[in-house]
Amino acid sequence: MALPITNGTLFMPLILTFIGIPGLESVQCWIGIPLCAMYIIALIGNSLILIIINSEPSLREPMYIFLAMLGATDILLSTSIVPKMLGIFWFHLPEIYFDACLFQMWLIHTFQGIESGALLAMALDRYVAICYPLRHAMVFTQQLVTYIAVGVTLRPAILVIPCLLLIKCRLKLYRTKLISHTYCEHMALVKLATEDVYINKFYGILGAFIVGGLDFTFITLSYIQIFITVFRLPLKEARHKAFNTCIPHICVFFQFYLLAFFSFFSHRFESYIPSYVHITLSSLYLLVPPFLNPFIYGVKTKHIRDKVVKMLCFKDKT
Numbered sequence: 001m002a003l004p005i006t007n008g009t010l011f012m013p014l015i016l017t018f019i020g021i022p023g024l025e026s027v028q029c030w031i032g033i034p035l036c037a038m039y040i041i042a043l044i045g046n047s048l049i050l051i052i053i054n055s056e057p058s059l060r061e062p063m064y065i066f067l068a069m070l071g072a073t074d075i076l077l078s079t080s081i082v083p084k085m086l087g088i089f090w091f092h093l094p095e096i097y098f099d100a101c102l103f104q105m106w107l108i109h110t111f112q113g114i115e116s117g118a119l120l121a122m123a124l125d126r127y128v129a130i131c132y133p134l135r136h137a138m139v140f141t142q143q144l145v146t147y148i149a150v151g152v153t154l155r156p157a158i159l160v161i162p163c164l165l166l167i168k169c170r171l172k173l174y175r176t177k178l179i180s181h182t183y184c185e186h187m188a189l190v191k192l193a194t195e196d197v198y199i200n201k202f203y204g205i206l207g208a209f210i211v212g213g214l215d216f217t218f219i220t221l222s223y224i225q226i227f228i229t230v231f232r233l234p235l236k237e238a239r240h241k242a243f244n245t246c247i248p249h250i251c252v253f254f255q256f257y258l259l260a261f262f263s264f265f266s267h268r269f270e271s272y273i274p275s276y277v278h279i280t281l282s283s284l285y286l287l288v289p290p291f292l293n294p295f296i297y298g299v300k301t302k303h304i305r306d307k308v309v310k311m312l313c314f315k316d317k318t
Helices: 025-055 062-079 082-091 098-131 133-139 142-170 186-190 198-231 236-266 275-300 302-311
Strands: 015-018 095-097
Touching: 015 098, 025 062, 025 082, 025 275, 025 302, 062 082, 062 098, 062 142, 062 275, 095 098, 098 133, 098 142, 098 186, 098 198, 098 236, 098 275, 142 186, 142 198, 186 198, 198 236, 236 275, 275 302
Parallel strands: none
Antiparallel strands: 015 095
16 A cells, blocks of 8 residues: 655555545436446447448448547447446445556547547548549558558557656655546546656647647648538539538537547636536546447448448338
8 A cells, every 4th residue: 555654645556546526426326327328329339330331341441441440449448438437436446556547547548549540530531532532542542541540549559658657757756546537537647746747747738739739730621621622612412412421520520629628628727617527527528429429420421321220120211
């Protein structure tokens, strides 16, 4: 166990304890019910999309490959959070080993980065398909798609590692072993330390900018160019078709980054935001996208919708 020292701090604790949602401890068991339902639906929905894309040869295009990557990431991201969260809410199991907490932090931030990168890859695919349709097959070759998938995966996986090392090697004294959160998040863990955490905070912001900030910028620029191209199309039907192919991705893009920006900036303005609001929305930020993405792509992507209807033995009447 952690060893107390003279100034009331602790050496690096072996075991940390989650508080959950501060101020809502008495109702956390009820909060866990909708979160569990969202998790189950996310698993079923994203698994269904993966099965459909894998079983249908016509869906081996780059857009669907990136969509499968997004679905797999959603499954892994929600699975790295929800079981432990429900353990806190339902089974009174708030403890976690320090190293296990660091590993969960690596998983969460890595999968966040992969999701952001997958959204960027999908935006670039739509950009080339709409702005340079004759070159799409030449640009997005199978080899390039493989390189993009590997790069999108390795980028956050490598960038998060220094966060772990900076915590493990630099921060030795902690004021408490209680984490006011439902999962191991970088800033929530860094704030427990009594030492100077400027470098930790700086690298955290730098990593967030390299992944989320740059991805957001490039996705936004891609869609600005897409909208300019679409509005120049002479036929209304062509404009309508182009917009329809982009709507699912735009919806996913907005709901992911709006929640991400709130979670990121709420750490910087936490004195103005009740802790239970911040913790609840930070948890939803990681659970809502995996829950909603299958609905968004299932409803708005005709190939997937038709396949789902066929699998359920219903005739598509749309």
